Amino acid sequence: MSTTDIPRRAGVPARRERRRSRAVSRGDGRAAALFLAPWFAGLILITAGPMVASLYLSFTDYDLLTPPEWIGPENYTRMFADPRFLNALQVTFTYVLVSVPIQLALSLALALVLDKGLRALPFYRSVYYLPSLLGGSVAVAILWRQVFGADGLLNQFLAVFGIEGQGWVSHPDYALGTLVVLNVWTFGSPMVIFLAGLRQIPQMYYEAASIDGAGRVRKFVTITIPLLSPIVFFNLVLQIIGSFQSFTQAYVVSGGTGGPADSTMFYTLYLYLKGFGSLDMGYASAMAWFLLLIIGGMTAVNFLASKYWVFYDD
Amino acid sequence: MRTTSTRARRAAAAAGVTVAALALAACAGGDSGLGPGTEESSAPPTEECPCEIRFSWWGSDSRHTATQAIIDAFEAENPDITVVPDFTDWGGYWDKLATSVAAADAPDVITQEERYISDYASRGVLADLSGLDIDTSTIDESILAAGQTADGQFGIPTGVNAYAVVVDPQIFSEAGVELPDDETWTWDDYVEIANEISAKAPEGVYGTQDYGFNEAGLNVIARQRGESLYTEDGELGVSAETVADFFQVSLDLQAGGGEPDAARTMEVQDAGPEGSLLGTNTGAMGIWWSNQLGALTKASGRELQLLRLPGESDGERTGMYLKPAMFYSVSATSEYPQASAKFVDYLLNSPEAAKIMLTDRGLPANTEIREGILGDLDAPNTLVADFMAEIAGDVVDSPPVPPNGSGDVAEITERLNTEVLFQRLTPDQAAEQFLTEVEAAIG
Numbered sequence: 001m002s003t004t005d006i007p008r009r010a011g012v013p014a015r016r017e018r019r020r021s022r023a024v025s026r027g028d029g030r031a032a033a034l035f036l037a038p039w040f041a042g043l044i045l046i047t048a049g050p051m052v053a054s055l056y057l058s059f060t061d062y063d064l065l066t067p068p069e070w071i072g073p074e075n076y077t078r079m080f081a082d083p084r085f086l087n088a089l090q091v092t093f094t095y096v097l098v099s100v101p102i103q104l105a106l107s108l109a110l111a112l113v114l115d116k117g118l119r120a121l122p123f124y125r126s127v128y129y130l131p132s133l134l135g136g137s138v139a140v141a142i143l144w145r146q147v148f149g150a151d152g153l154l155n156q157f158l159a160v161f162g163i164e165g166q167g168w169v170s171h172p173d174y175a176l177g178t179l180v181v182l183n184v185w186t187f188g189s190p191m192v193i194f195l196a197g198l199r200q201i202p203q204m205y206y207e208a209a210s211i212d213g214a215g216r217v218r219k220f221v222t223i224t225i226p227l228l229s230p231i232v233f234f235n236l237v238l239q240i241i242g243s244f245q246s247f248t249q250a251y252v253v254s255g256g257t258g259g260p261a262d263s264t265m266f267y268t269l270y271l272y273l274k275g276f277g278s279l280d281m282g283y284a285s286a287m288a289w290f291l292l293l294i295i296g297g298m299t300a301v302n303f304l305a306s307k308y309w310v311f312y313d314d
Numbered sequence: 315m316r317t318t319s320t321r322a323r324r325a326a327a328a329a330g331v332t333v334a335a336l337a338l339a340a341c342a343g344g345d346s347g348l349g350p351g352t353e354e355s356s357a358p359p360t361e362e363c364p365c366e367i368r369f370s371w372w373g374s375d376s377r378h379t380a381t382q383a384i385i386d387a388f389e390a391e392n393p394d395i396t397v398v399p400d401f402t403d404w405g406g407y408w409d410k411l412a413t414s415v416a417a418a419d420a421p422d423v424i425t426q427e428e429r430y431i432s433d434y435a436s437r438g439v440l441a442d443l444s445g446l447d448i449d450t451s452t453i454d455e456s457i458l459a460a461g462q463t464a465d466g467q468f469g470i471p472t473g474v475n476a477y478a479v480v481v482d483p484q485i486f487s488e489a490g491v492e493l494p495d496d497e498t499w500t501w502d503d504y505v506e507i508a509n510e511i512s513a514k515a516p517e518g519v520y521g522t523q524d525y526g527f528n529e530a531g532l533n534v535i536a537r538q539r540g541e542s543l544y545t546e547d548g549e550l551g552v553s554a555e556t557v558a559d560f561f562q563v564s565l566d567l568q569a570g571g572g573e574p575d576a577a578r579t580m581e582v583q584d585a586g587p588e589g590s591l592l593g594t595n596t597g598a599m600g601i602w603w604s605n606q607l608g609a610l611t612k613a614s615g616r617e618l619q620l621l622r623l624p625g626e627s628d629g630e631r632t633g634m635y636l637k638p639a640m641f642y643s644v645s646a647t648s649e650y651p652q653a654s655a656k657f658v659d660y661l662l663n664s665p666e667a668a669k670i671m672l673t674d675r676g677l678p679a680n681t682e683i684r685e686g687i688l689g690d691l692d693a694p695n696t697l698v699a700d701f702m703a704e705i706a707g708d709v710v711d712s713p714p715v716p717p718n719g720s721g722d723v724a725e726i727t728e729r730l731n732t733e734v735l736f737q738r739l740t741p742d743q744a745a746e747q748f749l750t751e752v753e754a755a756i757g
Contacts, residue, residue: 064412065437150581170580172736256405257725260580261732276409278722278755279433 058285068282075286085287087262088270091176095266096243099183104235107187111194112224125192132188140182141252145169148178169253172263179264182249190235197231198224226311233310237302244295247272267291363394365650367657370400370421372407377674384667388660395653397423408721415439422648423657426469426641429721431461432548434643435468436718441644442466446655449663452682460638460712469641470662473676475603476636476702477530479504479621480610485598489514496621501535501563504599504624508572511598521572522599523591524579526564526731529723530637531601531623533713535560538629548717550752557745561734565741576735588613604698605639605676611694618694620701622708632708639676677702722755 058075060068079085114124134140147153148168155165168174205223214222225232247268250258258265258273271291275284371381378401385397400421402410408430414420420439434440444467450458453471461469479496486493489511494503508521515521525531533543536552545551567573574582574591582591587606591597593613602610604620611618626632642661644654661667668683673695678684688699716723730748733739739747 063433063437064416065434065439150578167577167581170584171577172732172738255584257728259729259732261729261736261738273725276412277725278719279412 054285054288057282058289060282062282062285063279064281065279071282075283076290078283079286079290084262084265084270088258088265088267091263091265092244092267095176095180095183095246096240099180100236100239100243102180103184103187103239104190104232106184107191107235108194108228108232110187111191111198112220114191114195115198125195129188129192132186134186138248138252141249144178144182144249144253170260172259172261175254175260175263179246179249179253182253183243183246190239193231193235194228197228201227229310230312233302233306237299240298240302241295244291244298363650363653364396365394365653366396366398367422367648367650367654368398368400369423369425369657370407370411371425372402372404373674374403377401380670380672380674383670384661387664387666387670388657391660392653392656395650395656397657418647420645420647422645422650422654424643424645425472426643428460428638428641429716429724431469431641431643432463432715433718433721435463435465438646440468441646441648441651442468443470443644443655443658446644446651446658448655448659452663453679454681456709456712457636457638457679460715461641463715469638469643470658471638471641471676471679472661473639473673473678474636474702475605475639475676476634476698476705477528477534477601477623478604478634478701479599479623480592480602480607481599481619481621482592482595482597482614482616483619484616485511485515485519485595489519489598491598493619494621496624496626498627499624500628501624505563505566505570505572508567508599509570512571512573515598518596520574520591520597522567523582523597523601524564524567524573524731524735525601526561526734527583527728528601529727530603532557532560532727534623534633534635535625537633537635537710537713538625538631540630542713543723544714544716544720544756546714548714548756550749550756552749554742554745554749557748558741561731561741561744564731564735565737568735576732576737579735580732592618603637604701605673607698608673608692608694620697622705626708631710634705635709635712636702636706637712638679673698717756719756723752726751726755 057068059070059072061071061074062068110128114121114128118124131140145152149155150165150167150170152168154168158165166174168178201224205227206219209219209223245268246266250264250266250269251272254260254264254269256273258269267287268291271284271287274280274287369381369385371377373381378399381401382399385399389395389397407425411421411424415434424434424440426434426440431440442465443461448470450470457471457474458467460471461467481493483493491507491511491514494507499507504522511521512519529543532552536543536556539556541553541556542551564573568575568579573579582589585593587593587602587609590600590610590613592600592610595614595616600610601623607618607620623634626634642658644651644658648654661671662680663683665683665686668678668680668687669690671678672687672690677695677699678687684699688696691699726748730739730744730751734741734744
């Protein structure tokens with residue numbers, strides 16, 4: 001902390017006190033700026049700078065090897081004539097719209113069960129949270145290949161019941177389904193948030209409802225759901241954004257191709273393949289900005305819709 | 315790619331949820347991506363050494379170890395030149411190379427591949443090697459031509475591979491099917507034999523593995539019909555009919571039982587040589603690049619053999635060719651082109667380097683060097699060397715250098731073949747789509 005501004009000459013005590021406190025706060029500001037500097041540098045150099053650059057690149061024809069050439073909005077118009085892009089959109093939307101509701105329902109259900117006060121609650125909480133830590137990792141995506149392969153665990157299990165399975169990850173009709181299951185399986189983080197939310201609901205509401213003769217379902221619908229709705233909303237927004245950006249699972253499970261037959265071609269995977277595979281970085285940048293618009297749009301719709309179903313207690 | 319995607323994800327987390335999508339592109343764009351990559355026009359005519367050059371390559375651990383040993387030997391001979399190794403796996407190699415070129419930080423000596431060399435050469439990234447002091451007198455002209463475009467010699471082949479049928483004679487004899495005469499067999503024979511083996515062999519053993527994921531097969535069939543996948547002018551040179559016939563072979567095999575069903579085929583396809591039908595003793599045939607014979611033999615534990623591709627005698631001409639495994643190129647912006655050339659010359663022409671490398675970068679293109687290592691080769695590689703010598707006389711010419719954008723063709727072929735195997739497209743529809751998509755990619 002700097003002391004240079006503290007006056008050396010003894011003056012009127014009151015004035016001196018005031019000046020010192022101002023000096024101290026100015027020194028604090030400088031120290032704060034110093035501590036924040038690395039973060040600001042990171043924000044500007046690693047995030048904001050490249051973002052501005054990619055906005056510029058999205059209006060250019062850029063192959064990484066030669067300087068970018070300005071082509072106006074052509075990359076954006078080209079997207080809608082690109083059948084693989086449209087397919088990637090469809091795959092991604094299917095993935096998000098199917099996996100997020102299932103995941104949220106499952107995590108809420110489990111949170112309700114755990115909230116009933118199991119004896120080894122911390123243990124169960126950890127166990128169910130574990131997949132969330134692992135789910136996005138390469139190791140689990142490889143494991144997925146093993147589980148859903150032709151000779152995988154799932155088929156061995158089905159064989160016990162005399163059902164002949166097939167290579168789930170290698171069939172274009174089922175490959176996306178295995179990724180949905182993988183995403184649903186990582187229900188741990190919304191579950192932990194739900195659990196915390198359930199703990200926030202005052203017991204007296206339930207007690208009052210019991211006295212009035214409300215059953216379990218009734219209590220769930222009229223007490224738990226409304227009071228938990230901000231948490232549901234939070235999880236919904238977060239999971240939708242996260243699912244739109246899924247990359248690793250599809251990349252590893254499909255061996256980096258989005259196959260079989262583009263059935264697991266997530267938006268981000270196609271973006272990556274366009275940028276680094278086809279050296280079409282201008283197009284890839286335009287795709288990234290379009291994804292921002294999609295996610296921004298979905299989030300805006302969520303917020304607008306939230307007025308009608310999210311209940312804030314205070 | 316591994317590092318970039320991790321970085322992208324990390325940046326995404328930092329940027330917060332809404333802006334995260336951008337980080338991926340942000341990282342793709344790169345902060346240095348805006349400036350031209352080639353500011354210095356040419357290096358000074360004489361070089362000041364001691365100097366340091368960087369050599370980039372992709373590959374497995376065994377290749378990294380061998381290459382490091384070669385670098386050590388080179389540095390011992392040329393104490394004023396230091397060679398800095400720069401290696402990754404295949405998947406990450408092209409991402410890394412593209413970004414380092416964009417950042418004006420290209421390696422001095424660059425390992426290139428058939429499908430990308432034209433992209434890099436036409437964009438001024440690679441130096442014309444004919445102006446540098448590299449001895450190519452012992453390399454066959456037709457093989458050397460594979461590294462040439464109209465503008466010069468941008469890469470020198472490290473070695474050659476052939477696309478061939480690998481067979482497991484044990485499965486043939488157990489099924490009571492005779493090995494075909496590979497000098498006369500046709501594609502129809504190939505399908506028939508595969509179907510026959512599947513029928514006679516025990517349950518779960520198939521005649522062959524699907525070949526439709528690799529456009530090299532299409533190129534061979536096209537050449538047998540007097541066409542070519544690409545023309546000299548970098549255009550598409552194959553007819554819709556040929557492409558449809560190429561896809562049809564897979565369907566015929568599927569229908570006749572000669573190859574597994576589509577889902578199983580996809581799995582086997584993704585499993586590499588180790589998990590292939592040949593590698594797991596569950597298939598009698600497979601079509602592979604000859605440099606995979608070692609891995610296949612090791613995985614199968616059997617004595618596999620090489621046969622010529624079908625249709626070599628009943629077509630207009632032979633279609634098989636020797637493909638450069640990879641190329642050595644020198645960066646156009648290298649500070650030390652002469653030292654780089656010296657190193658490339660050493661890699662190509664030094665007997666010591668060849669003894670360490672053996673056939674890891676293909677059977678050496680340098681014929682004298684090839685002779686020198688024959689005695690050191692293991693059984694599968696000896697087989698490859700003999701096979702190449704045998705077919706060399708029948709190979710008419712090398713296909714032209716694939717045009718810009720041909721890197722996408724591998725992906726297009728794989729995807730359309732999958733569509734055909736799952737019967738979501740007919741071979742005719744797939745052929746039409748193939749032509750449209752490839753034209754767009756290379757146009």
